[in-house]
Every structure is written in structure tokens, then in C-alpha cells.
Amino acid sequence: MPMNRYLIKYTKTDNMKYISHLDLMNVLLRAFKRAKIDLAYSQGFSPHPKISTAHPLSLGIESIGEYLEVELQVDLLPDAIASAMKHQLPRGIELTEIKKVTEPMKSIASIVEVSGYLISFYNDSLTADELREKIASYLSLDEIQMIKISPKTKKEKVLDIKPLIYQIDVLDHTDEENYFLLSVLLKTGSNGNLNPMALMENISDKCSLNIDRDRLSIMRKEMYGIKEEKRVRLIDII
């Protein structure tokens, strides 16, 4: 069983929303190096550091619920990791919870099932109740079709995304006039994945909302796995 394995919950907000997932990995690696926290390396011809994430976040989306797992060369207290990293992380990345993994656990990428997002968008032609009605009828469709274009073959495929949507709530509270807030739960991970941007394009189209991309912002709030048939935050899985 691998030693010194940690599950870390972190944020990607502020200016960090402008960098890609791959770039974020390098940012984290360099931060660990500056913090003098030695990561364990894989064996073989091209050793790489043992760090991986639950699920990549698209550029442009913020998050306060990201997860990574990392294996260190030494045994450190979570608090020690947090304080060493605090001064090395750029603004927008914070390690909010750290737990040592003491029992055998599959990779978090294979455990993650659901993501919760908070979505804010501009619309000046609807009331909140009208929006709720539209969302309700959207969710009541037998099938919600989405066209997916394969990036490699450029072929079009029609998907039913209804099974990938667990929940869409229109929230009461908005800070700005004509901005609506949605709280959504979507399937995430290798067993099925719905990108929140793709969802919003689909809703905009099917509900005739004309959502302006420049006035749409998305934040991932949390990621969940399934434990004993219940949805559990990834940090609580262990």
C-alpha cells in the first residue's frame, strides 16, 4: 500500500480561472517544490511525480471544490503541508482541506461521480418564476438531446443528457439585477460526464433563453462520490 498519500481539497478562483488544467498541475508542482515538500516519483525510464486530480476543470470556470491526491516522500502532518504551501501558492489557489489517506482507496478520478456547480447568467426578459417553469418543463422531457462533435473525427453524435443531470434549482438570491443563479448537480468522471458550459448552451437553446456567453459565469462548488448509495463529498469519502 502506498505510504504518505494525501487527499487535498483546493480552490481555483480569481486569476487562476484563466489557466488550463495542465498549466495548473505545473503551478502546483512548482509550489510543492518551493515549499520543499518532496513528491514521490514513479519508477521507470521517465519518472514523473505522483500527483493526480479528480477531474479536469475547463478554463474559464472557477472552483472552490477541486480535489487532488498526492504521494509524498515523507510523512507530514496535514497542517504542516498547509502552512508550508500557504506562502507558495498564487492568489486564487488555497488548500482548504487536507487528509491523509490511511486505508486502501481507488484513485479519486475513479471515485468521483457528481459535481455541484453554481451558475450565474444574465437575462432581462424573464422573472424567476418564469425561469423555474422553463427549467421544470426542460427536466420533464423524456429525453434531452445534445449534439456532441467528436474533436478528433469531427463526427456528430446525438446524446441524451437527461441521465447526466441530477438537479437544477433556480435560487432566490441574486446580487445583481437580471442575473439568475442556478445550482446544479451533474454527472462527472470517467463513467459519464456533462460539462456545465455544454449544459447551459443546451438549456439556452431549448428554453430560448439567449444566454450571453460574456455574462455567464460558472463555479464548481463541490465534488462527490457515492458511498453506501449516498452522495458524499470527496473529502468525506475517507
Added chain:
Amino acid sequence: MSLKKDIEKILLRVEKPARYIGTEINSVLKDKKDYKAKFIFAFPDTYEIGMSHLGMQIIYHALNEDKDIFCERVFAPAVDMENIMREKNIPLFSLESMEAVRDSDMIGFTLQYELSYTNILNMLDLAGIPFYAKDRDESYPFITVGGPCAYHAEPLADFVDFCILGEGETLNVEIMHRYIRWKEKNCPKIEFLKEIATIKGVYVPSFYDVQYNEDHTVKSIDKLYDFLPDKLEKYIEEDLDKAYYPEKFIVPFIDVVHNRGIIEIFRGCTRGCRFCQAGMIYRPVRERSFEKITELRDKIIENTGFDELSLISLSSSDYSKIDELVTNTMKKCRAENISLTLPSLRLDSFSFKVLDEIQSYKKSGLTFAPEAGSQRLRDVINKNITEENIYFAVENALQLGWGSIKFYFMIGLPTETNEDLDGIVEIAEKVMEIFKNMKDKKSKRLNVTVSVSNFVPKPFTPFQWFPMATQQELTEKKEYLFKKFYKMKNVKFNYHDISTSFIEGVFARGDRRLSKVLVKAHELGCKFDGWREKFDYQKWEKAFSETGIDPQFYANRRRDYEEIHPWSHIDVGVTDKFLIRENEKAKAGELTTDCRNQCVSCGINTQYLCFTKDNKSKAGNAHE
């Protein structure tokens, strides 16, 4: 500031928005009330290219160490960003504060290569700053240039307020101090220029008047004031251990061309290759001490977290303690899981054991630069490499398991014939033969790349009088080689675009009359000329014809020794006598030794201290 908000609104519309946000680790942000003057370091290419530039990191941190100075960065916005900026009236802004660069005190463009000049104009345009110095009133920031091409930047002379000749880590700070004092006095800009014009390393083009002959050659270059020097001298750092060097590098968030910690181990070069401008303008050699290098190295690793480190110079195998330095650094890098790169290793003093250790992380390709295909031509250009050197190195490389070798050559060199081109092909053939016959080789296959570029004669080199080969001639040479390499399996042949090199050749030895060509080229839409997919030769042809300038006058004309060059009033320390002597030796195919072995009287030691083997720098005497 509302500009920041305007920028943030559009960032998600462009590719790689992180190019424009700053806030990287080790970047600096100062509050308006905390500094007295703002300097913008402007790199006239994209973020990814500019962030790989060592000079910017040095000057940026040197200036920011001073509490009265705030140095920010700006890069050429990518085309998608530029389009949105123009659409939304967002002026060119600096990365740190996201304020308009037009409102800064001074903007310094680094001139790394001539093909970046249209980007400079484009950036001024985006900033809302008039191109010509005479059109800028007291409200505009000072525009200055530095870097290698600043020694012969006459095509930009009418645009800039002053040029920095030489090394900037101390000089830039001094200039900013003078600027702050001038600012407090509230007097016109010309007073500031008059004051700094007497500082060694500062050249104010508007203070020198150029007259032309009827045939468009330079008739005279006359200073306007008595107190000005007749010849502009460069400023150099005499002691690299004492000179400022950053212990922190800005760490980009995104992937850039070179994302690594860099330590410059020495400046200058003693080899004397005749085509090489860097080898002439960066004299004399000054080494950083072993202790200083290792100290900087350790601090940079600690402060950046880079997983790659690079020791750089013009010819690293010549560093007096190279073996010790590499051994020591390899040990450190292995312990920290950092890979080490050591570019600019010369073929003839190649230490394979060392390179094998360095490259054990990744057996990427090995590169050699014979530059010319025949010994005769290599002697003409004073590139001291024999065929034995080449094949010995190849054998070693193959034995140690390298599977990929790249050779760099030039075409269009002085006295070149088809026989010399045949030599290039023969080298590739011989290398493949060595591979085929080698018994104890480690790799199953060998990929050879032959990369050929077009020789551009540069000012301050022995070949500065030489006419560049015409585009027609270069095309013929390229096709000659292409036909031969086409038949060779496992050998890839790369060449550079000839019309691009031609434009480089025009501006490298250009004069002030070219400024209107640049303005016209910009008007026609020329930008990112160094990028193959963006370079548009037809626009350049139009720019020349519409301004009535013949580009061949600059690139393809043979000059005689009596001619006054547009850069004749600039003194890099190497004498014309030396360059002429070297040019004559080139024609006779005679070699000149590495001056670490013996002084070759280039003239540099009449002004500066030269590096000697026992590291006790002594001023010598020039022979003539």
C-alpha cells in the same frame, strides 16, 4: 481602475488569457504612492516568446529592487486579443497594474531581431503613442530601445528618444535615477536627453544629423552639440560577480518556450567566428565565478521551483571551470529532481561523459553547428571545426545511445561554391555510414536533421561589407541541396524562408531612410514578421515600392572599406582595422586563433579589461 474591468470582461474571449494577467510568482506590484517613476519593459513578441528572454528578467528585477522605480512588462498582444482591444478601445496595457502604457514614464523595447520592428510600431499604435519622436509632445513617455540590434538601430532612429548601447542592469537604473531628478525639476524633455546623452552607453539619435550622398550612401554623421561624443561607446559590466543578477525569476503560469531557471555563466566569446555578431559586440569575455554561479543557482531553484535549469553563454565549453561546474550542478539537480540543459556546447571541446550524464533524463537530440560543409569554407568563416572533430563526436554520441542528431549550416556564405554545398551532403552521408558500420551502437535507428539557414551579413563583423546573396542565388542553392537530400532516407532537410531572411538583411544594415518603409509596412498590415505563417512578403514589396526605397541597396550591395556605414558612429570596442584584417584573412582562407590563446588585437583591450587564462584581467596593448 475601469480599464482593468474592461480588460477582465474580454479575457475569456481570447486564447490563453493568462498571457495578459500578470500576477505570476515573483512578479512585482507596487502601489502608486510607493514609487516615483514607472518603466515599462516592452518585448515586441508574444508572452510565450518574451518570458523566455533572460535580459528581461535581469532588468525587471534590477529596476524593481529600487524602491523608487516600478518596472512592469508588456508583450505584443496576439492577433485575437489585438482585434478585441481595437474593437473595445482598450489601449495597450502593462501586465502588473493593467494600466495604459501610454501613462508610464518610459517604455523600453528590446531589439532582439530586426523582424520584430513592425511589432514595435504596432504596439505604439495600440498604445496611442505617435511613431515619430518629433510628433510626441511633453505628455508622452520616453521611448527607448536596447538589446543587440540597438547597436545598429538606425531604421528606428526617428522613432526613439534614445538607445541604450550595451548592458543594462546598472545603466537602466542610473538612467531612471536621472529621470526622477529631471521629473522633479519640471523642465522640457530635451533637457533630460541632453543630460543623458553624455552618459557612456546612451545614444540620442536626434542629436546626430545624417547626410547622404547622391548614391544614397552616408556622406556624414554630425553631432549637433559640442558636448556630445563623436563616437558612441557601449556600457558593459566589468565584474559580473558584482553586477546585479536576479535570485528570483518570474515564473509563468502557462507554458512558454523556455520555462526554466537560467544562469548566465559568462558574457562575450573569444572564438572569433567571422559571421557572428554576438561574438564581436559582447566582447570582452567576462566570467562569473564558480562560487557566484552556484550561489545564484541554489537561490533560483529555491525561489522558483522550476524543474529545469540552464547554464548559458555563447560558448559554454570555454568556461574556465566547466567540468567542475557541471559536475557540481548535476549533483544538485539530481538531488532536486531537476533536469539540466547546457546549450552552446562547442563540438571540438565536447565532453561526452558530462553530456551523457546531463541527458540521462531525456535523450533528446544532439545539435552540432559546423555552419559550412567544407573545411575550406569553415576556415573562411573561422569556424574552427575539422571533419575529425565532427565524426569523433558523432561516434561518441552513437555509442552512448543518441538516436537523433541535428546539424546547422548556412548558405550564402562569402566565397561559397557548389563544392562547399556538396560538403554538407557529404557530412550527412558520412554520418549515416558511420551509423551503419558501427558495431557497439546503442540505438536502433538514427535520425539526422540538416537545418540550413540563410547567411545575413551583420554590422560590426568582418563580413559587414559583404553583399548578401540575392534571393535568386539563395533559392538556387536551396534547390541544389534539396535535390540531393531528397534521395536520402532518414535525413531530414530543413531550410529557412528566403524572403524573410532578405528583409532581415535589409534592416540589419539599414539607415534612417527605412523608417518610412516600416511605417508603410505597418499600415499595410505587417506584423509578427518573425512568424512564418504571419510574414507576408508581398506587403513588404508594396511597402518598398510605395516609399521608393530599393531594398537591394541595403542587403545585396558590396560596400568598400572607405564607405561610412549608418552605424559608423557607434563603437563596440572592436576596431575597423581588425575587421578589415579579418575580412582579408577570410578571403585567403586563413584562420585566426581563439584569443584566449593569444591576443589577436581586436582593439577591445584598449578600452576594457580582457579575460586571461589565469583570470587576472590585464589591459594589453593593441598591435595597431
